[in-house]
Amino acid sequence: MSNKKLHDLTTQVRRDILRMVHKVNSGHPGGSLGCAEFLVALYTNIMNRKEGFDMDGVDEDLFFLSNGHISPVFYSVLAHSGYFPVEELNTFRLLNSRLQGHPTTHEGLPGIRIASGSLGQGLSVAIGAAQTKKLNKDSNLIYSLHGDGELQEGQNWEAIMYASAKNIDNLIATVDLNGKQIDGATDDVLPMGSIKGKFEAFDWTVIEIENGNDIEAILKGMATAKGATGKGKPVCVLLKTMMGNGVDFMMHTHAWHGKAPNDDQLESALNQNPETLGDY
Amino acid sequence: MKTYTYTEKKDTRSGFGAGLAELGRTNANVVALCADLIGSLKMNQFIDENPERFFQIGIAEANMMGIAAGLTIGGKIPFTGTFANFSTGRVYDQIRQSIAYSNKNVKICASHAGLTLGEDGATHQILEDIGLMKMLPGMVVINTCDYNQTKAATIAIADYDGPVYLRFGRPAVPVFMPEDQVFEIGKAIQLQEGSDVTIVATGHLVWEALEAAKALHEKGISAEVINIHTIKPLDDKAILDSVAKTGCIVTAEEHNFLGGLGESVARVLALNNPTPQEFVATNDTFGESGTPAQLMDKYGLNSTAIIEKALKAIARK
Numbered sequence: 001m002s003n004k005k006l007h008d009l010t011t012q013v014r015r016d017i018l019r020m021v022h023k024v025n026s027g028h029p030g031g032s033l034g035c036a037e038f039l040v041a042l043y044t045n046i047m048n049r050k051e052g053f054d055m056d057g058v059d060e061d062l063f064f065l066s067n068g069h070i071s072p073v074f075y076s077v078l079a080h081s082g083y084f085p086v087e088e089l090n091t092f093r094l095l096n097s098r099l100q101g102h103p104t105t106h107e108g109l110p111g112i113r114i115a116s117g118s119l120g121q122g123l124s125v126a127i128g129a130a131q132t133k134k135l136n137k138d139s140n141l142i143y144s145l146h147g148d149g150e151l152q153e154g155q156n157w158e159a160i161m162y163a164s165a166k167n168i169d170n171l172i173a174t175v176d177l178n179g180k181q182i183d184g185a186t187d188d189v190l191p192m193g194s195i196k197g198k199f200e201a202f203d204w205t206v207i208e209i210e211n212g213n214d215i216e217a218i219l220k221g222m223a224t225a226k227g228a229t230g231k232g233k234p235v236c237v238l239l240k241t242m243m244g245n246g247v248d249f250m251m252h253t254h255a256w257h258g259k260a261p262n263d264d265q266l267e268s269a270l271n272q273n274p275e276t277l278g279d280y
Numbered sequence: 281m282k283t284y285t286y287t288e289k290k291d292t293r294s295g296f297g298a299g300l301a302e303l304g305r306t307n308a309n310v311v312a313l314c315a316d317l318i319g320s321l322k323m324n325q326f327i328d329e330n331p332e333r334f335f336q337i338g339i340a341e342a343n344m345m346g347i348a349a350g351l352t353i354g355g356k357i358p359f360t361g362t363f364a365n366f367s368t369g370r371v372y373d374q375i376r377q378s379i380a381y382s383n384k385n386v387k388i389c390a391s392h393a394g395l396t397l398g399e400d401g402a403t404h405q406i407l408e409d410i411g412l413m414k415m416l417p418g419m420v421v422i423n424t425c426d427y428n429q430t431k432a433a434t435i436a437i438a439d440y441d442g443p444v445y446l447r448f449g450r451p452a453v454p455v456f457m458p459e460d461q462v463f464e465i466g467k468a469i470q471l472q473e474g475s476d477v478t479i480v481a482t483g484h485l486v487w488e489a490l491e492a493a494k495a496l497h498e499k500g501i502s503a504e505v506i507n508i509h510t511i512k513p514l515d516d517k518a519i520l521d522s523v524a525k526t527g528c529i530v531t532a533e534e535h536n537f538l539g540g541l542g543e544s545v546a547r548v549l550a551l552n553n554p555t556p557q558e559f560v561a562t563n564d565t566f567g568e569s570g571t572p573a574q575l576m577d578k579y580g581l582n583s584t585a586i587i588e589k590a591l592k593a594i595a596r597k
Contacts, residue, residue, distance in 0.1 A: 105382045115382045124343045128350020158340035
């Protein structure tokens with residue numbers, strides 16, 4: 001997909017996110033907006049995906065979302081990637097919807113391979129899927145995405161230790177470094193020091209993407225990450241993003257982590273992101 | 281009355297190890313994970329024969345449950361092995377979200393359940409695990425009674441598509457179930473036919489129930505004994521058919537009465553045929569250090585306790 005099309009799709013995904021959370025007055029727009037460029041790039045230009053969906057995902061790359069609360073961006077990108085009709089975004093968080101508040105396999109939504117929401121579990125799952133790829137002699141890769149605040153959950157460090165010890169080198173785990181969590185800046189809530197230093201101390205290959213909201217930078221960084229696979233070490237991408245990216249009043253604050261815009265705020269936010277591919 | 285004898289005592293965990301080894305030879309999709317307790321779980325043979333299908337996780341049970349969930353994606357059938365306490369309470373949310381809610385085909389195999397773990401004491405003697413696991417939607421819960429049944433159950437659960445909790449233990453106990461049995465998930469086994477009282481037992485208490493029935497027979501009381509290896513889904517029909525004859529029931533398990541087999545049976549009876557029921561189970565308490573026999577005696581989990589409760593149940597008819 002051309003860069004122009006990627007930008008148009010990202011803008012449309014932003015509109016989807018804003019409209020989804022506004023309609024049900026709940027959900028997590030901040031982190032979703034921050035990861036829009038990354039997930040668009042991942043699903044359109046980076047991952048090797050087959051047509052259709054089956055749970056086993058043999059002979060294709062797989063993605064696991066660990067920080068499940070950014071479900072709006074995940075659902076929008078999955079819909080625009082053809083896993084289910086874009087119109088279904090209209091059912092986000094409604095009763096009887098396949099688009100639950102946090103992603104789940106339980107309602108049979110194509111594109112989802114694990115439930116997430118309770119934080120810190122996705123890296124272990126991604127490692128398991130990577131080990132099955134190796135057993136199946138399937139050379140495709142496992143991608144995963146994690147919040148930075150999520151790294152406060154101890155299970156991550158069990159998984160980080162295990163992945164390097166067991167040479168899980170078909171895994172690219174990306175950490176969304178937006179520096180914010182519900183209660184404030186990660187440096188205020190629980191400072192984590194150098195996340196890069198920590199991953200390196202656990203013997204991972206670390207790739208940094210300084211502007212994680214720039215599609216060209218993402219494509220370049222992820223190509224480097226892909227090139228680092230298959231060399232005996234797991235690969236971590238530190239993706240520096242802006243929470244609430246693309247909506248001026250949602251940026252530079254943690255306030256929109258889990259809050260929906262009101263009618264006026266939605267109008268302002270949508271005006272900043274004019275329709276590109278058509279609203280659902 | 282049928283006679284049950286045994287020629288040897290063996291630990292149920294060795295039945296798990298033998299079943300897993302057999303699966304290693306017959307099912308290429310079976311993989312095993314362990315959190316630093318290979319010897320305790322008797323997993324050595326599987327590992328020796330299938331080193332590429334074994335994952336030593338280290339002392340990191342949460343990671344183990346997540347990895348097991350991930351391994352299913354692509355068709356593997358993971359069997360996790362650690363103590364019952366570390367297989368359930370320690371990792372409840374990992375099992376809940378990544379395995380049960382995600383409907384992953386993981387077999388959670390748990391040894392050293394209950395008081396018979398012995399001297400290590402209450403930190404390791406979980407008496408709440410059946411309750412924790414049976415409350416999870418979609419989770420099958422099995423508690424086996426001897427070496428042969430544990431081996432058969434281990435093999436059977438590989439053919440079932442969905443999450444399973446398989447509970448067994450540490451001590452050597454009589455081997456009395458047939459070696460060649462076919463294990464049917466959810467199908468209770470009638471061991472003694474009787475007319476005065478039904479004894480429904482699971483795990484290590486099944487042998488004790490047979491001993492109790494023998495003693496009751498000598499007193500002229502006819503006890504029906506049911507080996508209920510599967511607590512969820514429960515064989516409602518076997519229980520209802522039996523109490524329709526006997527009119528009273530004793531449930532026996534190495535578990536807290538809160539959340540255990542007894543409560544599941546009580547629900548079936550309350551809905552269908554209210555019947556006097558007595559509980560052989562621990563009474564909302566933690567365990568303590570001691571030998572398995574001392575502990576089972578102190579906490580009232582043996583044939584003596586079953587006899588006492590059977591007489592009480594009969595008196596309430």
